[in-house]
Amino acid sequence: MTTNSQVIKCKAAVAWGPGRPLCIEEVEVAPPKAHEVRIKVIATSVCHTDSEYLHQINKALKFRPFPSVLGHEAAGIVESVGPEVGKFSPGDKVIPLFLPQCDECERCKSSKTNHCKKNWANTQMGVLADGTSRISCMGQQVYQFLGVSSFSQYTVVPDTSLAKIRNDAPLDKVFLLGCGVSTGYGAAMNAAKVEKDSACAVFGLGAVGLAAVMGCQAAGARRIIGVDINPDKFDKAKMLGAAECVNPRDHVKPIQEVLVEMTHGGVDYAIECVGSPAVMRAALESTRDAWGVCVIAGWTETEEMNVLVEKLLMGRTLKGTYFGGLKSVRDVPKLVDAYMNKELKLDEFITHRLPLDQINEAFDMLKRGESIRAVISLWPED
Ligand SMILES: NC(=O)c1ccc[n+]([C@@H]2O[C@H](COP(=O)([O-])OP(=O)(O)OC[C@H]3O[C@@H](n4cnc5c(N)ncnc54)[C@H](O)[C@@H]3O)[C@@H](O)[C@H]2O)c1
Numbered sequence: 001m002t003t004n005s006q007v008i009k010c011k012a013a014v015a016w017g018p019g020r021p022l023c024i025e026e027v028e029v030a031p032p033k034a035h036e037v038r039i040k041v042i043a044t045s046v047c048h049t050d051s052e053y054l055h056q057i058n059k060a061l062k063f064r065p066f067p068s069v070l071g072h073e074a075a076g077i078v079e080s081v082g083p084e085v086g087k088f089s090p091g092d093k094v095i096p097l098f099l100p101q102c103d104e105c106e107r108c109k110s111s112k113t114n115h116c117k118k119n120w121a122n123t124q125m126g127v128l129a130d131g132t133s134r135i136s137c138m139g140q141q142v143y144q145f146l147g148v149s150s151f152s153q154y155t156v157v158p159d160t161s162l163a164k165i166r167n168d169a170p171l172d173k174v175f176l177l178g179c180g181v182s183t184g185y186g187a188a189m190n191a192a193k194v195e196k197d198s199a200c201a202v203f204g205l206g207a208v209g210l211a212a213v214m215g216c217q218a219a220g221a222r223r224i225i226g227v228d229i230n231p232d233k234f235d236k237a238k239m240l241g242a243a244e245c246v247n248p249r250d251h252v253k254p255i256q257e258v259l260v261e262m263t264h265g266g267v268d269y270a271i272e273c274v275g276s277p278a279v280m281r282a283a284l285e286s287t288r289d290a291w292g293v294c295v296i297a298g299w300t301e302t303e304e305m306n307v308l309v310e311k312l313l314m315g316r317t318l319k320g321t322y323f324g325g326l327k328s329v330r331d332v333p334k335l336v337d338a339y340m341n342k343e344l345k346l347d348e349f350i351t352h353r354l355p356l357d358q359i360n361e362a363f364d365m366l367k368r369g370e371s372i373r374a375v376i377s378l379w380p381e382d
């Protein structure tokens, strides 16, 4: 049965305002318009960015409108397609993408960047190409977070913000490739371009940092040092490839000095996966003179970072990465293949499973540092 002309009523977790717990509401999801796809979301998770948006709006993150349905790390099944959609059909397994890949713009055609700007201004402000959202609640428009909004049983995304993946992929695992794992893994492989036999430090061992550890290991790093103020993260970091883990709070000296001593001059690559300007500086200063590379994956939109210019003059490189430098539509299905071929770990990142109506608990666990990723099931278990 095709439902592509009907409004779907379903459950979603709505953020009515900054700092307030999400409310489970019945929402209406409009049919997809031209170049849009409506998907049934099967699995999603809370990423640090969702939590920052809810709690740090106007502090670390720029303002985006409320009410909003958050969620941008997810996997689902195509329910219906709008006019002029060529690449997707109902039943396809897909991963929605907060970073598009239109394949037509100057940036998509360049191998230097993954920063496609298709629908950018609109999706950053919570709407799709026509300036409106497809989700409403009690007659009120509900904005779509980063153009995705996966804390809803159904959502509508642009066809350039969607990756089609193989049909045998387990959606309750590969949803991780919609944000955290792809970002961290790509930060090591694409942005830092970690070399064989190098020494690496990863700051912050949440999903993004743990995936960066995994990326450093896949690239053949000789020594990977995990850094976190929460020692509960260390076991998992070691499981994914970190040889040692350091807690800055166990040391009187700044962590960069500790790392420089441990590595006799600094690491070759440092990857920041916290989102703190102070940690970013520490990451840069923990790299080696002459060729050290510091990649920032942690997110902050409004804060500034202090850089001692001499650190750059001595030959270090400082760079940031968005979605791990991946060309989203092209590369996410490849990472799904890598998982299916047992070349990439995902199961290790999943620490909890919760139904949609306990989503606030998933936010709290992430904040308290108790979870890496809690899978949110959008549908009652059979
Ligand atoms: N660049 C991108 O495209 C992109 C994509 C996704 C997420 N992010 C960002 O990446 C960051 C990590 O996301 P996550 O979901 O893994 O978050 P998370 O909250 O699961 O993990 C963050 C980790 O940092 C640790 N930490 C906090 N302060 C620290 C300090 N001073 N020193 C060392 N470690 C410290 C925490 O204990 C925690 O383990 C966030 O800033 C998020 O917004 C960026």
Ligand SMILES: [Zn+2]
Residues within 6 Å of the ligand: 047, 048, 049, 050, 072, 073, 179, 180
């Ligand atoms: Zn994210």
Ligand SMILES: [Zn+2]
Residues within 6 Å of the ligand: 100, 101, 102, 103, 104, 105, 106, 107, 108, 116, 117, 118
């Ligand atoms: Zn593009």
